[in-house]
Amino acid sequence: MKIAIRGGHLIDPANALDAPLDLYLAEGRVAAVGKAPDGFHADRGIDARGRVVCPGLIDLRARLREPGEADRADIASETRAAAAGGVTTLCCPPDTDPVMDTPAVATLVQRRAQAAGSARVLPVGALTRGLEGRQLSEMGALAEAGCVALGDGGRPTADNRVQRRAFEYAATFGLLCMTQPQDPQLTAGGCAHDGTVATRLGLPGIPESAETLALARDLALAEETGVRLHFNGLSSARGVRLLGRGRYDNPRVTADVAIHQLHLDEHALEGFDPNCHVLPPLRTGADRDALRNALAQGHIAAICSDHQPHDRDAKTAPFPDTAPGISALETLLPLTLALVDLGLLTLAQGIERLTLGPARVLDLPYGRLDPGRSADICIFDPERRWTLRPTDLLSHGHNTPFIGRELRGRVTHTLLAGRLVYEESKP
Amino acid sequence: MTPFGPIQRDPEGRLRHFLSIEGLDRALLTRILDLAEGFAGVGERLIKKVPLCRGHTVANLFFETSTRTRTTFELAAKRLSADVLNLNIGASATAKGETLLDTLRNLEAMQCDLFVVRHQASGTAHFLAQHSAPGVRIVNAGDGRHAHPTQAMLDMFTIRRHRGGFADLRVAIVGDILHSRVARSQIHALNVLGAREVRVVGPRTLIPTEAAAALGVRVFHDLAAGLDGVDVVIMLRLQRERMAGALLPSEREYYQRWGLTPERLAAVGEGALVMHPGPINRGVEMASEVADGPQSVILEQVRLGIAVRMAVIALLLGYDEAGP
Numbered sequence: 019m020k021i022a023i024r025g026g027h028l029i030d031p032a033n034a035l036d037a038p039l040d041l042y043l044a045e046g047r048v049a050a051v052g053k054a055p056d057g058f059h060a061d062r063g064i065d066a067r068g069r070v071v072c073p074g075l076i077d078l079r080a081r082l083r084e085p086g087e088a089d090r091a092d093i094a095s096e097t098r099a100a101a102a103g104g105v106t107t108l109c110c111p112p113d114t115d116p117v118m119d120t121p122a123v124a125t126l127v128q129r130r131a132q133a134a135g136s137a138r139v140l141p142v143g144a145l146t147r148g149l150e151g152r153q154l155s156e157m158g159a160l161a162e163a164g165c166v167a168l169g170d171g172g173r174p175t176a177d178n179r180v181q182r183r184a185f186e187y188a189a190t191f192g193l194l195c196m197t198q199p200q201d202p203q204l205t206a207g208g209c210a211h212d213g214t215v216a217t218r219l220g221l222p223g224i225p226e227s228a229e230t231l232a233l234a235r236d237l238a239l240a241e242e243t244g245v246r247l248h249f250n251g252l253s254s255a256r257g258v259r260l261l262g263r264g265r266y267d268n269p270r271v272t273a274d275v276a277i278h279q280l281h282l283d284e285h286a287l288e289g290f291d292p293n294c295h296v297l298p299p300l301r302t303g304a305d306r307d308a309l310r311n312a313l314a315q316g317h318i319a320a321i322c323s324d325h326q327p328h329d330r331d332a333k334t335a336p337f338p339d340t341a342p343g344i345s346a347l348e349t350l351l352p353l354t355l356a357l358v359d360l361g362l363l364t365l366a367q368g369i370e371r372l373t374l375g376p377a378r379v380l381d382l383p384y385g386r387l388d389p390g391r392s393a394d395i396c397i398f399d400p401e402r403r404w405t406l407r408p409t410d411l412l413s414h415g416h417n418t419p420f421i422g423r424e425l426r427g428r429v430t431h432t433l434l435a436g437r438l439v440y441e442e443s444k445p
Numbered sequence: 446m447t448p449f450g451p452i453q454r455d456p457e458g459r460l461r462h463f464l465s466i467e468g469l470d471r472a473l474l475t476r477i478l479d480l481a482e483g484f485a486g487v488g489e490r491l492i493k494k495v496p497l498c499r500g501h502t503v504a505n506l507f508f509e510t511s512t513r514t515r516t517t518f519e520l521a522a523k524r525l526s527a528d529v530l531n532l533n534i535g536a537s538a539t540a541k542g543e544t545l546l547d548t549l550r551n552l553e554a555m556q557c558d559l560f561v562v563r564h565q566a567s568g569t570a571h572f573l574a575q576h577s578a579p580g581v582r583i584v585n586a587g588d589g590r591h592a593h594p595t596q597a598m599l600d601m602f603t604i605r606r607h608r609g610g611f612a613d614l615r616v617a618i619v620g621d622i623l624h625s626r627v628a629r630s631q632i633h634a635l636n637v638l639g640a641r642e643v644r645v646v647g648p649r650t651l652i653p654t655e656a657a658a659a660l661g662v663r664v665f666h667d668l669a670a671g672l673d674g675v676d677v678v679i680m681l682r683l684q685r686e687r688m689a690g691a692l693l694p695s696e697r698e699y700y701q702r703w704g705l706t707p708e709r710l711a712a713v714g715e716g717a718l719v720m721h722p723g724p725i726n727r728g729v730e731m732a733s734e735v736a737d738g739p740q741s742v743i744l745e746q747v748r749l750g751i752a753v754r755m756a757v758i759a760l761l762l763g764y765d766e767a768g769p
Binding site: 211213214215216217218219220221222223225289290331334336337338339406 | 467486544545546564566567568569571572576588589590591592624626629654655656658659660
């Protein structure tokens with residue numbers, strides 16, 4: 019199968035391309051950029067006039083709810099949502115049920131994803147058995163079964179000694195560790211940033227130190243053990259400052275931020291909107307600005323969706339009793355473009371944080387369009403303005419505070435290894 | 446700024462739910478106090494009943510135990526001639542896995558008009574108001590740490606009866622502000638009604654982050670300084686769990702630093718009112734001599750609570766103009 023994508027504006031940060039260029043794909047790979055190879059006869063042409071053509075997005079954190087919570091969502095539904103959002107590769111955190119601490123679970127997830135065929139799913143293995151923070155998981159076997167990293171799945175290891183040994187053991191295999199900086203004791207019982215809004219609403223607070231303590235610990239342990247460390251989901255200005263210092267000492271440390279943290283702050287909780295119940299919590303406007311700056315400066319390498327689909331019941335309760343998380347795969351790109359509109363990033367930088375940036379964190383061969391690479395492509399109409407409605411979402415989770423928001427940019431085609439996995443239906 | 450206005454009032458400005466003092470204006474709070482004044486006489490009559498809410502059904506939905514609040518709501522509804530349903534939730538539906546919303550829907554199906562709700566999660570009353578059928582009224586009888594607006598209004602009623610108004614008042618609220626829905630509602634009410642100064646007094650572990658900015662209060666950690674020159678002292682109940690939670694070392698130390706003793710009250714002055722939302726821990730928040738002394742209006746608060754709750758129920762069920 020040979021495909022020609024013609025007339026689009028190509029953005030490929032890895033090769034510093036940001037120009038009107040055609041793209042030619044053959045046998046699931048990029049064949050050429052700009053000029054067709056000799057004798058190239060396209061089986062199919064995609065008219066990309068007025069569109070941006072870029073590498074398929076890479077999402078470092080998206081919950082698919084399978085295995086374990088298939089009543090909420092499943093791999094088929096959520097990878098379809100990923101494709102509709104332009105995401106071709108995503109990492110599935112290990113807090114599945116059962117926990118991703120055996121090769122069997124990692125294999126199951128990959129097989130289901132392959133059968134569904136909409137997106138490449140890379141499992142993140144559990145750092146400790148059952149994510150209980152007591153015993154090490156079989157990291158060697160997990161890596162062999164396709165786990166691209168080991169993580170705590172948002173259930174941080176409380177025991178410092180276990181964390182240190184987990185890092186040491188992971189370093190034995192040269193494996194990346196992903197942790198969510200969140201001290202379990204300082205987080206316990208909290209559901210909102212410990213600030214003015216939580217004080218007024220009487221919501222139990224989570225202090226900033228829940229993040230900074232965990233960051234400081236894992237930075238110290240990473241430096242000592244030599245493990246490659248990646249932080250999931252920063253939320254505070256002091257956390258950003260600590261990350262900067264950590265990266266000065268140990269430049270291999272990386273971090274991501276959830277897209278909602280770049281748009282919302284604690285005031286979104288006014289009125290007890292359960293769709294704004296997230297962990298780590300939305301903090302102050304100053305925290306949000308610090309996250310934006312760190313992203314613009316490249317201290318934060320990647321924007322992730324932190325996709326957490328929930329059924330209606332999980333969000334139909336008083337705020338503290340609701341499940342945290344936002345269904346976010348399908349708004350990742352337009353909300354990133356909104357940051358471009360705010361002047362924080364150029365379009366090419368925005369795309370970099372969604373493609374090459376996360377690819378570098380995981381040392382993946384994706385997220386770039388040099389000839390010979392997998393033809394993972396996202397094509398979007400950057401000028402399309404649309405208002406998000408629940409019926410737009412392919413994800414089984416409709417839990418997003420961005421319903422009703424006017425967005426710019428809509429994915430029209432997504433290709434995974436040269437195969438069209440999403441095409442916008444003609445209106 | 447505040448989202449509580451629109452949900453609590455209909456487009457004509459009438460009270461639709463009573464969830465939080467936040468979002469309500471001085472005119473409305475004053476109307477409640479004026480109505481309560483009219484109802485205060487009902488309890489003194491031989492027949493303690495007015496037929497204002499005959500045919501209405503008030504459901505007391507308490508997910509946390511309460512004696513005083515539940516019984517005063519019950520009496521208030523009965524004195525308005527409404528039918529009252531008391532639900533012991535711990536022993537019934539939610540124990541069987543029924544969700545909060547299912548409980549509400551079932552009671553709505555039984556044609557209950559007004560729900561008095563207490564729940565351990567902040568935002569519960571707001572949540573139920575958002576999901577209730579049109580015409581159903583929700584009264585917040587305490588949600589987590591968030592709000593307890595009828596308690597605040599009965600405190601305001603007590604203060605107004607003794608002081609005539611709020612304009613020149615300095616009020617100190619002493620104790621566990623962090624976990625107190627009563628304090629949050631009192632602070633909003635005092636600020637809306639125009640009190641000159643609202644102070645909170647307590648150790649840093651019991652004063653919420655950014656209390657001054659978030660709530661509009663002056664923060665004191667020293668009791669003597671915090672009480673200097675105040676007209677009203679409101680003491681809050683200290684829960685025993687606070688010691689286990691490492692928020693305080695001991696009841697003894699708390700009493701030594703922040704307990705209201707006769708000597709400390711004497712330093713404030715003979716004119717100062719002493720209030721407490723109850724139930725009192727004698728010898729922890731205050732000395733018995735203070736609780737039972739001439740400056741204490743604690744039992745009066747309980748009595749006036751019935752009139753205030755009558756006023757709120759009557760207002761919500763549409764008897765504003767009729768008056769008592």
